[in-house]
Amino acid sequence: MTPLKYIAAALVACFLAVPAWAGIKIEEVTSPGGIKAWLVEDHSIPFSALELRFRGGTSLDAPGKRGAVYLMTGLLEEGSGDLRAQEYARAVESLAAEFSYDADKDSVSISARFLTENRDEAMALLRQTLFEPRFDQDALDRVRAQVLAGLRSDAKNPNKIAGEMFSKLAFGDHPYGSDGKGTLETVAALSRQDIFDAYEAVFARDRLYVSAVGDITAGELGTLLDDLLGALPPEGAPIPGPAEVTIEGGVTVVDFDTPQSVALFGQKGIKREDPDFFTAYVMNQILGGGSFETRLMTEVREKRGLTYGVYSYLVPRDLAAVYMGSVASANGKMAEAVEVIRNEWRRMAENGVTEKELKDAQTYLTGAYPLRFDGNGRIASILAGMQMDHLPISYVETRNDRINAVSLEDVNRFAAEFLEPEGLQFVIAGRPEGLETTN
């Protein structure tokens, strides 16, 4: 069916160099006060993006205070200095700046976007946000009510129900084993002092990673860093130790009355610094890495119409690594989807992949890499993530070579020792016909 001209075009593509690296130049800047940051200067648009990450995230919640870091992060935009919540919001609007805040299992992040014309005023306001938060009781109660509303919604959402159960099975009592937003009980009990304690735990120099992209020079950034971050205390709260991954393999059904079951599945994973990480990354692309051509999509969606989407992904967090996937199927079809997925796990472990699958995955991964760097904010976020992963500043230039260095023997050896068809744990929220909890 395939005409020669398309084959020719595809072949030509393979022999050309992969798309040239976008050409961004990353520079390490150290402020006079000793704060390090990665910078990409680009003066074509008069604004900059600044990304701050503080390692630890919701895993720093004190015992019994689950949800404190998450709520504290949400309260940062609810007033600081002399400005109460709405006054503060009007001040940000008047500068046309954008500050956003997020807390996940491994970090609290602050993402800022500000115009060159009022950069100093925007940074002064961000500094006030970071160092003089008010955490007013009325703001605390108002945002707490929003968090509680979100938790009640999560309790009726099959994706969240499955996620919560998977975390519990995989990580037990470790902070990774529960939702960083907290529970209805813990969030209801959080006091203003708890929020201040979470604030003290999170923000410190010893866990800070910074990147900036846009209309700013190295000299300007150095001054900005000292003004903005120089007053941070040297140390924050100790970060918890590694989580033991306690997945045993099997099926767990969480009963929920809804027409389509939602499943998460997973097994033990691989750490970012493992020498086989790139091998795992390429293998995952072939198995279920998010495009139409993966084995899981081909078998579960394209051939059998059992789902709209099925994916697998490596989750190498700071304190534990898992290898996970997700699928949603009508209650009457989920059992078949589970069987097909487990069989694909086994087929890849036993028979490996083909040379063509490997080449296609490598071409895709290397070609798609530059597409990620599509805007100042996106680039700043990637650069901060790289620093948190302890990657060298040259990483973006060598990353594609490391993808291409993965051999067929590597993938097949790794798949055989890594993939555990019997160790694969499914957690299913719904009423899947013919499936019952086995563990």
Place this chain on the structure above:
Amino acid sequence: MIQRVTLAAAALSAALSGPLQAEDEAVTAFTLENGMDVVVIEDHRAPVVQQMVWYRAGSADEPPGQSGVAHFLEHLLFKGTDKLAPGELSATVRANGGQDNAFTSYDYTAYFQRVAADRLELMMQMESDRMTNLRLSEEDIVTEREVILEERNQRTDNDPVALFREQLQAVQYLNHRYGQPVIGWRHEMESLDMEDALSFYQTYYAPNNAILVVSGDVQPDAVKALAEQYYGVIPANPDLPERFRSQEPPQTAARRLTFKDPRVAQPYVQRSYLAPERDSGAQQKAAALYLLAELLGGGNTSYLANALQFDQQVAVYTGAFYSGSTLDDTSFTFLVVPAEGVSMQDAETALDATIARFLDEGVDEAQLERIKLQLRAAEIYDRDNVNGIANRYGQALSIGLTVQDVQDWPKILQSVTADEIIAAAKEVLRPETSVTGWMTRDQEVTQ
């Protein structure tokens, strides 16, 4: 990553991001001899290109009884042609290190690829091929119909919020196809067949009903040459029907509905009003409604948030939404999530009283000026996202606006006065065109 995105439920979030546009964006527009419109947007910061082809055909153009066929066809376009085996187009994009996808809405269906700039020709070769040479097997139909039913399960049937919105939308429109969901009603989706899909394809997929939008590291002349080579040779469809949907009659009765689902975690009130959309050469009223939504419900400093969340504390969340980027009449929507212990009726009453007070007091000029300042800043920030600009042009040209309309929009927003906003509000916020919905768990309905 979610593939093949349906925009069925995206109306609210689209209103949040809003149509904005940059001053010095490098935009070139022209029309091929066969009637295909082309827009080129240059951004040379990275050696990357995005190709989009938009068809002026969406779910509101479907024949009666075939809801979902526009979206079904979108899925089927990833099957084969005479030259491409099923799945080969996406596989080829992937083998060239690119990404591809598509989406369907009420007024348009669009396909796109993102790839290294030197692969644009291959993308055009394949995209132009499937404009008229689609080949489907009965097996493609049967399997893919299962996939879209699972997509409906995932997006709608598994989500009470989506089911509630589907009912509200159906009640808002008495006579217009916007009342039918983009994904389709299940019973009609189940009967979609090869003939339905091909009939829609043959009616609407033609160069004189399409818009090519190329953005990124490209030169307009080179794009023009390629477009002429690949798309320019496809004959126009002389039988392309005039685009017409049955229009709304005067709406003369306020409607109410109560949606009950045990899966509802957070009850809320939603109120919508039929509202005019952006029209070519006449966008002033739509701009006033856009600003009205920002003033009333655009975050913590908005009028509703101030009254209901901060002052009276009867709501945990409030919002106001308007998207004028439609071909026919759109809607203006309010949302109130009652605080713990506040009844649905009290929340609704507080919403009405607050809107009435706003109309009485008039616009806070300082707040309006802050919003306009942010819109001016957005023109700078938006230049960082060339694919967002591409979307804006593709969408606008799909709904009867022109390149000039897109470029005029920011200036029109800046020119809107407080009086125009109040006048537009009084014209649109009339009970007889409204739908009020309560989303509740079973037990709360009787309260």
